[in-house]
Structures are given as structure tokens and as C-alpha cells.
Amino acid sequence: MATKGDPITGDIVFLLTDPDTKQSQVGTSDGLEPLPPEGVQLSPLGNVTEAPGYTVLTIGAAGAREEDLANFSVPTQNGAIVAAGLTRAFEGAPQRAYDQACDCIKDAETGQTWTADETNGLFVDAQGENLAQGWKVNVGLRNFADVVTDPLIAKYFFRTLVWNFAFAALTVAGTFALGLLVAIVLNHERLKGQRIYRSLLILPYAMPAFAMLLLWRDMFNTDFGLINRMFGTEVNWFGKPVTAMIAVLLVQLWMGYPYMFLVATGALQSIPGDLKEAASVDGAKPVYAFRTIIFPLLLVALAPLMIASFAFNFNNFNAIYMVSEGGPFPPDNPQIGATDLLITYTYRLAFGAQGAQYGFAAAVSVFIFLIVAVFSIIGFRRTRALEEVN
């Protein structure tokens, strides 16, 4: 093992000696050439210790260039020569190669073959096992059909769909209820310190969400988490579906209510005082007046924001991925967990450890889009927001 020139930056070359013939050769990234025997010193084991024009690397110097060595290989006719340790090298040939004659991949050692499967774009052996590598084929609408028909996928897909709706709806409802409550309570002209309360209450919304999501995840940690320590409990929050769902919903409530508080305050203040006065002059009790006059007006003002919030939370990737990562997972399907939203499920399909099912993931994405679009359109139609577009 040596370099041409400077031991730190020079190109790496292999000075190789065949153990049988004792012939020395120089291996560069271009290939092998014979090493002229003049001035070459061999160690008793046959390693080249000195050669004119080359600097033989000491063990320390070679260790410093470990990374370059790992990437270095000498191409040969049958394969390539790579280093094995610091004083040895071996010639390897690719074990499996594509054979044009049978349109298959052959294993040179075992003789096993994987035949090309044109419908799936994979190489499949006799047992139906496929290699990880494949190519692109046209599958028509099969990915869409799989979503609806494959029993395992269908079972979990619809369960996930239900949870996805529940997650978005409960998040919007919860944040709206809490935000509105706080807004009503604070919206009183004789309440001192309103501005301070308001500035502090919107802090959760102003904090960077990704950091707070990760913080919440760690606060729910079973062994070290603040929640368990504060209440003296030992709940494995992300171990059971129900507690995991409660945890992610609680996090979303915390993340979302300051926003709802802000907009509810704005809407409350924009409702004319005359209306309230007129109601009280007519003898309406405050709660009744609120229910029949103020609340409907609030809804008119805030419904578009609530629909937008629903659509956002329906695909709230960070909220799940950073807190529960979709878990806990059922034993028969490690692909889709109890708190998975469709979008985190799709992300795992496309980029997860189980392989890149881009096509299937894209099909699921189209389903997600259709669902959200339909619900948003219905929602906007009902609030007549779209009909005001003029």
C-alpha cells in the first residue's frame, strides 16, 4: 500500500505481489501494470517495503487515510482488487450478474437464478422471493386497486382513515372550544392585565413548533418524562393505542389553542356592542344571548378558519411524525401504527425502512387529496364562503 508522492494527499496505489509467482505489480484506479523489479525491496512475507517513485505508507499514515482506502479499488478483468486490512488485498468478482440469454440474474457460486418479472419490475426466483433492485413498469391502476382491495391494507387503511378524521376533527373542536373559552373569559373591559395575559397566552403559538413537538415527545417519555414524574404515574404513553392518541391530541390542543384564542378574540371584538345591548334590553339572559346571537356570528366569522385548520390538521405530518412516529404498531402489520395519519403512513411507504413503494404511496396520496378536497368543498359550500367570491 503506497502513494505516489506525498503520503497525505498523493494518489493511492497498491503495490501487489502475487503469493505464488512473487511477481510485483502496481495497481492504480486505472488498472494493473507490472512493477519494474529494480530497487524493489520485499519483506519476508512478500510485502513490498520499498519501490522507487512510490512512498510506502506506514500503518499510521494508512490509518489516517482509511476513508480513501475504503473507496479505492483496482479494476481487473474479472472484477476488482480491494484492500483487506493494511497489508493484504484480494481480487473479487461480482457474485451475481445479469445474463442476457435467459433474461435473468445468475448467482455465480450457487447457480441460483432470478428471472425478470415484467409485470412487477422485479427479479424473482423460483420461490417467489425477489431481489431488492428493480425497474419501472407500467402497472395501470393496480396501485389504486390495492388500496381498496388488499385485505390487510384495506383493514388498516380504513381504520387509519377513521382515526385521521377523528384526529383532525377533535383537534379543531378542542382548540376552538378552549380558545373561545379563554377569549370570552378575558374579553371583559374591567379585567386588568389583559394585554399581558394575551402576550403570554400566544407564546405556545410563537415557539418553533418542531422544537415543541420534540419537547412534548420527551415529556411523555415513560422513564424520564416530565409528565410521568410530575403526576407520579408510570404510563407508557406511546405503548398503547389509546394513551398514544390521548397524548398526540393533548399536544395538538396545546399547539393550537393560542391561535384559536387569538382569532376568537378578534372576532368577539368585531361583533357590534349594540347587538348585545339590544338583547339585554329585550330581556335575554346573557347565556341565552350568547348562544343565539354571539355564537352564530362567531361561527360565521371563524368557520373558514376552522375549515382551513381542519384541512391542515388532516395532513399534519409533523404532529405525528415528531411525537409518536405513528406508533404503537400492531404485531401483524409493522407498516401502519395506531396514531398514523394517512400522510405519515404514506411517508413510511415511500421512504421507510421497508423499501420504496413510491407507486403505492403516490396512490394513497391521491386518495388523501380527494378526501380533503371533497370535505373542504362541502365545508366551504355550507358556510357559503365560496359563494361570496365575486
Next chain:
Amino acid sequence: MSELIPPSETSEPIPIRTGTVTAEDQKEAVVRLGSAKGGWWRQVGWRHLIAWVALFFGLFPILFLFSAAINPIGTLSTAQLIPNGASLENFSKLFDTTEYVNWYWNTMLIALVAGALSMFISACAAYAYSRFRFRGRRMGLLGLLLIQMFPQFLAIVTLYLMFTTITDYYPRIGFNTPWSLIILYLGGALGVNTWLMKGFLDTIPKDLDESARVDGATHAQIFFGIILPLITPILAVTGLLGFIGYVNEFLIANVFLTDPESKTLAVGLFGLVAGERNNNFGVFAAGAVLAAIPTVVLFQILQRFIVGGLTTGAVKG
């Protein structure tokens, strides 16, 4: 339900107006007759109590973050709600062992440039949608809304392949550069912002533009000279929301930025606690506290615009 609650416990008491006639004051006294009127507790005290409960719920995670950031041991298991010691150990570790300064700079660059540009693009689009009548206008508006609902990540595979090619030809806007993300974010910026701004623009009387046009102003003059100053509140809101959104963006940034020095705060800090949850917690908390400063400051400055901007746009659809 209304019968169950005595009139004194009003959630919306009759507003007291200054300068009203005495007859009205008497009337109010009549309405409140028989109730325990005037108790500070009944009037505003309980409101303070609820506000304090809401404050606790809202602030305890933030307090915990602070305590963890100055916790000298710096692990999750030793972090308390109330700090039991103070040191800047975590901060110095953050700057020594990670590329935090680079992350911070990248994040600010991306969020500021993309936030400002998206604000401007949306304002231009909203002006066109609000003031001009052209074929496909309604479809365009609905289309913007629908495209916004398309799961962003679906595009990632395509974007990744596109940017692989771009990186080969012109690496300055390829992977591991802030510019690649800024370009991408601008593409997704139009939807909601345009709607919000259009709603706001619709409330500004058209007479203003028309009188300016009669006086010979061009579209550009009307837009920059008259419209932009009038829509400052909504500009502030969309700019702020855009800025916060870009600071928090994780999905695309995580795929595009892989070099340690090119990461954003979201990607970098996620990497800190992704594998090693307990030990890096203090360093992570320190990084999060510093990352929060710009958004919190912006929020407090622009607070008054947010309420007005969001609801005005919303009411007018």
C-alpha cells in the same frame, strides 16, 4: 340551560358606557337587583383564575424547556420543571459540538427571503384576483385552494428527482443549498395567503383605484403607491405566518439538506434528539430556546395585526 345560571354570573355583562344618562344606570341597577352585585370575585376575579389555569397549561412546557436548557447535567432524566441549578454548559456544548451557527444562519436566510418573497407574490396575485375580471378567475381561485390541499410530500419524490438533475448542472441551487428550498417554498406559498389577502383587498373601496386611474396612475403606481400601504396589516400577518412556517418546515428540508453545515434548525435539532434522546436533551433545549427568539419577538411586535388581519380576511372569504 340559561335558567340554571343566576344572572349575576354573567359571562357577558351589560357594557357600562361612560357618559350615559342616569336613567340607564338605574335600569342596570334594576336588572342586577337581588344579586350579589359588586363582588370583585364575581366580576373579574374568576376570570383571573381561569386565565392563570390557561397560562399554566400554556407555559409549563416552555418553562420546562428553559429549565432543561440551563440544567447543568443536561440529560432528560435530570431536567426539572423548576431548574435546580444554572449553567451555560449546554449552550457552549451546542456551539462546540454542532454546526448550530450555520443552522441558525440557514434558517434565518431561508425564512426571511422566502417569507418576504411569498408575501410579495401573494400580494400581486391577490391584487389581480381582487381588482381585475378575467376568464378563469373563479377557477383560478378555487384551484389555488385545492392545490394547497394536495399532500406536499407527494411531490417530494418528483422534486427529489428534479433536483438531482439540477444539482448536476447548477449545484448553486441544488441539494444542500438554501436557494433550492427558497425556490421550492415559493411554489407552495400562493394558496392560503392569496385568499387571505384577496379577502382583505376586497374590503378596500375600489373608488380609490378608480380615482387614481382617472388621474392617470398606472397599475404599478396604484399597486405600490395606494394598495400596498393600505394592506400593511395583512402583509404583516402573511409575512409572519410564512416566516414561522418556513422556520418549522421539516419534510422537504430533511430530504434536501444532508450536509451538517447546510441544515436548518428543524433538521439539525431533530437530528440531535432523533437517536440519543436522553443525553442530548439539554443541548437540544438550549438550541430550541435560541431558535425561539426571532419568532417570539416578531410575534409580540406584530400581535395587534394578527387578530385584525386574520379575521377580516376570513369574514370576507
